[in-house]
Amino acid sequence: MAYSREALIEAVAAQMPDKRWKHTLGVMETSVKLAERYGADPVKAETAAILHDVAKYWPVERMREIIEREGLSPELLHYDKQLWHAEVGAFVAEREYEITDSEILGAIRYHTSGREGMTLLEKVVCLADYMEPGRDFPGVDSIRKLAKTSLEEALVAGFDSTISLLLQKRQIIFPLTVLARNDLVRILEDTK
Ligand SMILES: [Fe+2]
Numbered sequence: 641m642a643y644s645r646e647a648l649i650e651a652v653a654a655q656m657p658d659k660r661w662k663h664t665l666g667v668m669e670t671s672v673k674l675a676e677r678y679g680a681d682p683v684k685a686e687t688a689a690i691l692h693d694v695a696k697y698w699p700v701e702r703m704r705e706i707i708e709r710e711g712l713s714p715e716l717l718h719y720d721k722q723l724w725h726a727e728v729g730a731f732v733a734e735r736e737y738e739i740t741d742s743e744i745l746g747a748i749r750y751h752t753s754g755r756e757g758m759t760l761l762e763k764v765v766c767l768a769d770y771m772e773p774g775r776d777f778p779g780v781d782s783i784r785k786l787a788k789t790s791l792e793e794a795l796v797a798g799f800d801s802t803i804s805l806l807l808q809k810r811q812i813i814f815p816l817t818v819l820a821r822n823d824l825v826r827i828l829e830d831t832k
């Protein structure tokens with residue numbers, strides 16, 4: 641990796657307000673713990689966590705331009721802007737921070753939406769983003785509890801909370817999140 645861990649941390653922290661950086665530190669810590677608990681690579685998990693929100697505070701127009709110019713999932717432009725930073729973040733991680741590992745890039749790309757057939761590392765980082773110590777939303781404690789015994793159960797609870805919030809607010813649901821949730825429910829049913 642071209643950037644040392646410290647250089648990466650410094651470069652990413654400079655792109656966001658302190659509050660969001662604090663969230664990133666929480667995601668790093670939680671990703672490493674979950675990786676160790678569930679047999680994912682903790683170094684990859686931490687690297688993905690450092691970078692996962694790198695584009696979160698970029699101007700919307702800058703993200704739109706990258707999505708259009710680079711042909712990154714153009715359908716994203718028809719969905720909530722909150723989803724864009726994940727895809728743009730993966731692009732930036734590869735292009736600017738020279739991350740070549742496809743697992744790390746996937747964990748950044750799908751950390752908000754999830755997807756069908758999530759890898760172990762994608763599950764770890766996505767769940768860490770839901771439950772890092774700074775998160776406080778109804779249901780977060782039960783997600784943390786489930787995470788002690790099942791990555792999949794905890795993630796389903798996370799996606800369910802996102803989907804029900806969107807339903808309550810009559811907002812559009814990104815299809816990948818529904819696919820991710822259904823896929824995990826199926827996996828859990830099959831292992832019963
Ligand atoms: Fe994010």
Ligand SMILES: [Fe+2]
Nearest residue numbers: 667692693769
């Ligand atoms: Fe995040």
